Amino acid sequence: MPKTPNTDDRHVVLGIFAPTRTLSPVIDELRSQGIPDGLMEVMSPLPLETSLLSKPVRFPLHRITVIGGIIGIGVGIFFAAGTALLFPLVTGGKPIVSIPVVGIISYETMMLMAIVMTFLATTVKIAFIEQSGLPNDPRIDEGAIGLSIQVGKDSATAQAISCILQEAGASEVEIRTVDHHWQTGEI
Amino acid sequence: MTSRPSVWEDIPKINRDLLAPLQTTTWWYGLWVGVLACFVAAGAGAWTYQIQTGIGQTDLHHPIFWGSYIGSFVFWIGVSHSGTFISGVLRLTNAEWRRPVTRLAELMTMIAIMVTALFIFYHLGRVWRFYYLIPYPNQREIWPNFRSPLMWDATAIFTYATASTIYIYLPLIPDFALARDRVQGWRKTLYRRLAIGWHGSQAQWHTLETAIRIITPLIVMVMISVHSIVGFDFGMALVPAWHSTIYAPYFVVGAVHSGLGMVMIGLYVLRKVYQLHEYIRTEHFEKLGKLLLVTTLLLAYLYFSEQLTIWYGNIPDHLAIQNALLYGTYAVPFWFMVGCIYVVPLLTLVWPRFRQWPLGLMMIGLLINLGMYIERMLIIVPALGHPRLSFQWDEYFPSLIEGTILLGTLALALLLYSLSVKFVPVISIWEEKLGKKHAQDSQHR
Numbered sequence: 001m002p003k004t005p006n007t008d009d010r011h012v013v014l015g016i017f018a019p020t021r022t023l024s025p026v027i028d029e030l031r032s033q034g035i036p037d038g039l040m041e042v043m044s045p046l047p048l049e050t051s052l053l054s055k056p057v058r059f060p061l062h063r064i065t066v067i068g069g070i071i072g073i074g075v076g077i078f079f080a081a082g083t084a085l086l087f088p089l090v091t092g093g094k095p096i097v098s099i100p101v102v103g104i105i106s107y108e109t110m111m112l113m114a115i116v117m118t119f120l121a122t123t124v125k126i127a128f129i130e131q132s133g134l135p136n137d138p139r140i141d142e143g144a145i146g147l148s149i150q151v152g153k154d155s156a157t158a159q160a161i162s163c164i165l166q167e168a169g170a171s172e173v174e175i176r177t178v179d180h181h182w183q184t185g186e187i
Numbered sequence: 188m189t190s191r192p193s194v195w196e197d198i199p200k201i202n203r204d205l206l207a208p209l210q211t212t213t214w215w216y217g218l219w220v221g222v223l224a225c226f227v228a229a230g231a232g233a234w235t236y237q238i239q240t241g242i243g244q245t246d247l248h249h250p251i252f253w254g255s256y257i258g259s260f261v262f263w264i265g266v267s268h269s270g271t272f273i274s275g276v277l278r279l280t281n282a283e284w285r286r287p288v289t290r291l292a293e294l295m296t297m298i299a300i301m302v303t304a305l306f307i308f309y310h311l312g313r314v315w316r317f318y319y320l321i322p323y324p325n326q327r328e329i330w331p332n333f334r335s336p337l338m339w340d341a342t343a344i345f346t347y348a349t350a351s352t353i354y355i356y357l358p359l360i361p362d363f364a365l366a367r368d369r370v371q372g373w374r375k376t377l378y379r380r381l382a383i384g385w386h387g388s389q390a391q392w393h394t395l396e397t398a399i400r401i402i403t404p405l406i407v408m409v410m411i412s413v414h415s416i417v418g419f420d421f422g423m424a425l426v427p428a429w430h431s432t433i434y435a436p437y438f439v440v441g442a443v444h445s446g447l448g449m450v451m452i453g454l455y456v457l458r459k460v461y462q463l464h465e466y467i468r469t470e471h472f473e474k475l476g477k478l479l480l481v482t483t484l485l486l487a488y489l490y491f492s493e494q495l496t497i498w499y500g501n502i503p504d505h506l507a508i509q510n511a512l513l514y515g516t517y518a519v520p521f522w523f524m525v526g527c528i529y530v531v532p533l534l535t536l537v538w539p540r541f542r543q544w545p546l547g548l549m550m551i552g553l554l555i556n557l558g559m560y561i562e563r564m565l566i567i568v569p570a571l572g573h574p575r576l577s578f579q580w581d582e583y584f585p586s587l588i589e590g591t592i593l594l595g596t597l598a599l600a601l602l603l604y605s606l607s608v609k610f611v612p613v614i615s616i617w618e619e620k621l622g623k624k625h626a627q628d629s630q631h632r
Binding site: 019020041042043044045046047048059061062065079080083084086087089091098101104105107108109111112114115116118119121122123125126127128134135136137138140141142143146 | 195196198199202322329330331332333334338339342343345346349350353354356357360364365367368382383384385386387388389390391392393394395396397398401402405406408409412416617620621624
């Protein structure tokens, strides 16, 4: 039986499924009920090969890497060429700015900035975006698949969704209240 | 989404097995850590003494101004390549067998880089002036000289250290989340922060896998550049026996060679201590053994090419150094080194049955690392000890202070590794599960 929360705060319905069950039909059913992909989340102990929701593919991480690399080239040129021009030391009649040196330093700073920017974007994405606000569920760590749906403050909708999940074969369904809510959309 | 349940049923056991080292500690572990801490304290004391009394406490003198610290620096940066090579290259080539090995190798990378950085500080005469290396507009109104390969080195190593930290951290996030829910106290708080709200959503998995896919080729490129630049430190100098184009590729291959040897040692010890036979199997040793055979052949080829070119060129300045290695002052360590890193590995690793003997492979790993350390020293000391004017020729042997610092630093590396095993799952748990799932899926295709 689903657990009913005591408050009228924002609700998240969590269904726990055996890993052998396919979630596509229940997700299609939820979509037909007007629930957008942005309010659903599939959770698993390892990455699934097929994307059940459309939202994960929209993140331009490659572009951030390229932008980081370009910034890095600028940093490298500043250090290797800019600082040489800021303090010009003539050595053995050689030019003040050494092109191979600028190339080597720029290569390293390009890689550094590309990797750091990719990392920062990844951690921001993982930590802050598209979370239902649910804590990690140990049952999912132990091999189950979780499907969570954010339903706002409406308890009746939460109950209706929990029924859909149960009919779809969820081994357990819970309605939880959450403190943090990153999504703006509500049903 | 449909798959057979067996892999999923194994998940609780995999979690239990691979998190066990984090949750249990034995008395001998405490003893081991205590012994290592004593050695580290001795090394720290020796370094303090060197700082107080000056770099004259070493045996560094004219014309040999680079000695055991720089040799150790080159050796440890080589070891640090194990993680990137094994994890990065094998990930790029989609080698499924890499999974139990990558985390262990990445940890080695992290610890080796930390240790490497220490050798730069040991070598600085006045270590408190270390910030002169940092490019910022300081009170001297002068910038570091970026034309110097040593400055390239500083930049490259900073890049490599930062990138490696990121590269080990990203795949750890799901494992930190797993550990977060299974420990108590301060470690729970720490893991919670490190897990940055991970709860295994598809969006999170997708982001993580994309990031790893992007960073992997980048870090492999950084790895190659870093050790090339360490090779340039020597190759760019107009010193006989150093001024050669072969140093960059030779250093890259040599680094992978010693790194693989070190991974072999780590794998064997962890498998034995934590009873991970189910995860670190003989096939992993066998495949690493094949890789080690390849690097042995490649390194021998490069070394032979270099020595043959020097011998055939018959330039007296260069030949003096080669003669010192082959028949002179350094003949004993030279031939011992040849045995350790070329002859013995070649004679043993070619046998398929030997490659299935983990203890034997671990011993080969030990030999290779001993040999590679001697080889690094033999690159530096004979060349510097035989400048063009022969009246300046001299010899070098590390002083007691240097020896104590070297020993203390080795103990520090072992200590850091031993402590990290209690903090980080030594096998990537989610990648292990994924590997099993891929194996099962491929069986059913």
